[in-house]
Amino acid sequence: MRKIYFSLICLIISSQSIAQDSLLRSISDSLSAAHGTQYVTGTFKALYIVNMKTIEAPAAGALNFEIQHRFGTINQGAYHLWGLDFATLRLGLDYGISDRLSVGIGRSSVLETFDGYVKYKLLRQTDNPASVPVSIALLGTTSYYTDKIANPKLDSAFKSAYRLAYTAQILIARKFSSKLSFQITPTFIHYNLVDSASEHNNVFALSAGGRFKITKRMAITAEYNYLFPNQLSSYTGLPLHNALSFGWDIETGGHVFQLVFTNAQTMNEPQYIGQTVGSWGNGDIYFGFNISRIFNLKPHNKPKAQI
């Protein structure tokens, strides 16, 4: 009889907790089932891996201010303080028109180059359900260099059209885990003018980059920009190299700092993909940094996940 009482008490207690648990389970399950599409966020921390533009874009109404800075090559030795005496710079603004569409402008010190781009997120990776495996964005960039040629006659003959280059890229990115992300970017560049008849105006390249988070707020990044051979030669006459870069991302609230090492001095697609003459083997390594700061021009009230 005592046994029966005991089991009765057990049952009453357990049935109470079962009832409580089943209440939670019923809503928890239907919550998971109902909220179909959850977009993956934070594939990369910043808009640039090092030089490559990432799939990321400012949210609608957010303005990103980007400072990209490269010192000289470290193989210049102690006399030039391992390149710190020299600097090249790109200043950029990136603005989110919608959560899918963003635009940007920039100005680089190399060849006094202006650039502008439009980026559109075509496809967004989802994690619940995992039906869309990658994010895809289309990117179009126009670069215009305004560098003056010393000979005034030549300078006036050198029309604006000769100074333009266009880049079209497809950014395909996947966040494999909260730590590991990877992006591959087939690239087409059209130079309105190239130096010699043997060079191609239409050039193909393939860029790839990734990041690995070492802590929640720090990541190691790398990128490689492969220019298919026999398309271009450098205007300085030096042999061309593919740009290989490494970075260390540090995120602090509204800023992202990226410390970088790269053999590309420049920060525009037609220049760092098509005109990199620095070589890792020769020690032509540029130390530098990217700093980004987000400003919210409009309050963000729309849910990012379409719940």
Add this chain to the structure above:
Amino acid sequence: MLLKYYIFLFTIFFSLKGICQNYTTKTGFIGFYSKTPLEDIRGENNQVYAVLDPASHHMAFAALLKGFIFPKELMQTHFNENYVESDKFPKATFSGSCTGDMDLSKDGIYQVVVKGDLSLHGVTKPLETTGQIEVKNGKITGSSAFKIKPEDYQITIPSLVREKIAQEIDVKVQIVWTRNT
């Protein structure tokens, strides 16, 4: 032995009956607020699932952490990526019951004590707070406010931004339940 089965069936019957008569909602509200001299942070979720069993006074809440909307998108990204890690722990849940002098079949305003377990960021902790339940025209409105410490749920805040995030976060809950039909 037979008696045990009877009791078992009996309890199952009653718990099933309870589920059928529950009050539910899919549009409950939970907001949290962190106020410091440096920065005010606000995250609000209007899609909280909640259920109330009027017979046993048991209640449960479930919210997707990605459903919390912030005025600044970057804060929302940081909240999900760095703090609550919503990739790993997508939901916050509460399961418990309320006690106090109340009759949920009659219109009125009742002050209650809510007791249960709050699960967030993979950590489950007991929570006890006061709340108010208002029964009116077949609807039950439950509201409560309490404070939680991020550190209690193993949400670590780096020293660099510690001054920007309050030691205790204010949480507000407002749920309008209607009878499940």
